Every structure is written in C-alpha cells, then in structure tokens.
Amino acid sequence: MQILTPHVYWAQRHGEIYLRVELSDAKNLDINLQNNNILQFRALGHGAKGENEYEFSLEFLELVKPDINHKSTQRQVDIKIKKQEERWWDRLTLQEKKPRFLAPDFDRWLDESDAEMELQAREKIKKISVESRVRKDPYLGLKKGYLFMYNLVQFLGFSWIFVNMTVRLFILGQDSFYDTFHTAADMMYFCQMMALLEVINPLLGLVKTGFFPAMIQVAGRNSILFVIFGSLEQMQNKPIVFFVFYLWSTIEIFRYPFYMLACIGTEWKLLTWLRYNLWIPLYPLGVIAEAVAVIQSLPIFDETQLFSFPLPAGYTLSFSYILQLYLVLMFLGLFINFRHLYTQRKRRYRSRKRKVH
C-alpha cells in the first residue's frame, strides 16, 4: 500500500495549536511527539487519494506539551496541542518554508490581536464567575463599603496635605520648608493613625496585602512621625519634614483612589500606571529622606537624653544607639518592600507582558 500525506489545516491561540487532518473514518491512529517538538502522525483512512495509509511529520517552531488531544470523526481528525510557553508563534514549523500539505484553517483562524481579545474575554468571564462565587459572602458589600470609606478618608487627608504644601511652596518658596510640621502635622497624625488599619485589614482578610509589607510601611512611617518629629521640637522646623511629608503624600494621592476604584470594580489605566510605577523613584527617596531625619535627630537625642535607658552601674544607653540600629532596619525594610512592590507590579502587568512577547 502506498503511503501518502493528508491535507493538514492549522490555527493557533496563545496557548494552543489546532490541527485538522483531512482524513475521514481514520483508524489505527498513531500520533506521537518526539523531543517535545516533532509531531508524527500515521493513520489509515479515506483522504484525497482514497482509502490508504497517510502520514506526516511536523517540527514545531517551539516546544509543546506532551499531552496531545485528538478526536477522530467521520470527516476528519482534530488534534489539539498545548504550547509549553503561552505566546504567539510567527509560524507553525521550525523550517521557514511551509510544507506543501499544510494550510491555514480559516474556520478557526484568528490573527494575534483577535486571539488576544478572545483570551481577554475568556479571562473576564472567568473573573466574573470567580467574583460571583465570592459574592456569596453576605458581608462583601459591607467590607467593600468600609474599604471604600477608609480609602476615601485617607485620600482626602493626604490630598489636603499635598495641596496645602504645594500652595505654600508656590507662595512662600523655600520659606515654606520651615513650618511644614506646624501646618500639616495634625492631618498627618490623623492619616498615619488611621493607617494602622492597613495592618489590621490583611489580618482580618479584608485585603490581599501581606501583613509584613504593611507593618513595615506603617511602623516605619509612624516611628519617623511620632518619635523623630513628634517628640523633638528641634526637628519640627527643619526642611527635612517638608521632603518626608511631600514624598509620603505624593504616592498616597494616587494609591488610595486606585484602591477606591478597585472597591467598585473599576480601573483607570493612568491611575494604575501611577500606582505601580511612582513608587520606583519615590520609595528610595522616601527612605533617604527618613534616614536624613533620623541622622539629624541623633545629636538631639544625645543632648537631651530623651528616651535614654538607665543601665546598671549608673550608665545610660542613649536612644541614639537604638536609632542607629533602626537606620540599618530601614534599609532592610526598604529592600523587603521594594521587592514586594516589584512583585505586585509584575503580577499586575503579567497579562500585558504576555502580549508583548
């Protein structure tokens, strides 16, 4: 019996390849994959040259998964193969020249952007079905309402600080650096006390944030605000207060509205971009500014002996030693949170990256 090649039609999605082999009533199917990229097909069936043994082999452009799905019908053999990496292929085969027996399957054919839209629509449906399952939580409305209000209050508080400082900077210039604390500290105290809820929220399962990143963030800022600025009058009229408050409030006037929109299931691309990119320059600058504040406070703590610990034999441990240790912790905290924020950013943009590849 002569061995012939059947007509094979193909189409792809980001994650799969579809092959349609024009062979009716196919029997004795032998489909195997070698080295995760060479597909070998052999079967007895009715093709273009009548009842015969047909075979073909295809070396794929990239690796595929070993589990091959196939279905033989009266009219054809359908094969579905999963790509190892979910990305769009420029062509099906490694060799640039298309084999003569291979043609696009126009019944299934989509170009890359249509396939991307199909993928997004599928993801949306999946998300809606997950959300509808989550909606079974009877307190969901209450939780979302609470989070929305929390974020709104924080947004208003930090906006007040940011606008107040910006206006004063325009009117007074550098003079405004010296009395930031007296104009904005009360509101900052309020916002940062409220921010303690950011540590409690993940513990109660209200948000997906990790407890540690939130704790580092809140504990770090509150140490600066209450211990360095709040307890030392000598620090309160230093320009560093301006920089610390300005850096903190700049990120928050974007972060909290981003969360507010998330609570009502909405997203603004620009706001998302700002939330997941602005921290890249702001976070290190913020830590540097906080470190400068700590360093400036060291001689004041030494001089005033405020918070110093009495030790045996009449010695005292100046609080400035604790602060020097804290300076090291700050950079450790910076590393942990920078990595956390980087992971969050990657997670958020993962689907977009998939499109680019």
Ligand SMILES: CCCCCCCCCCCCC[C@@H](O)CC(=O)SCCNC(=O)CCNC(=O)[C@H](O)C(C)(C)COP(=O)(O)OP(=O)(O)OC[C@H]1O[C@@H](n2cnc3c(N)ncnc32)[C@H](O)[C@@H]1OP(=O)(O)O
């Ligand atoms: C043992 C003692 C330790 C003492 C520590 C000493 C070390 C101190 C060093 C600290 C250095 C701090 C320096 C810092 O103060 C400097 C500055 O802040 S400078 C200014 C720039 N700063 C920033 O950009 C940081 C801003 N802060 C944050 O981003 C967060 O606080 C942080 C916890 C760091 C990260 O946020 P998160 O993990 O929440 O990331 P996401 O935004 O991606 O959120 C995850 C998901 O949860 C949902 N979520 C979170 N919060 C809310 C909310 N309030 N309302 C509604 N939804 C919320 C969010 O939508 C995400 O959901 P999804 O995954 O579905 O998108």
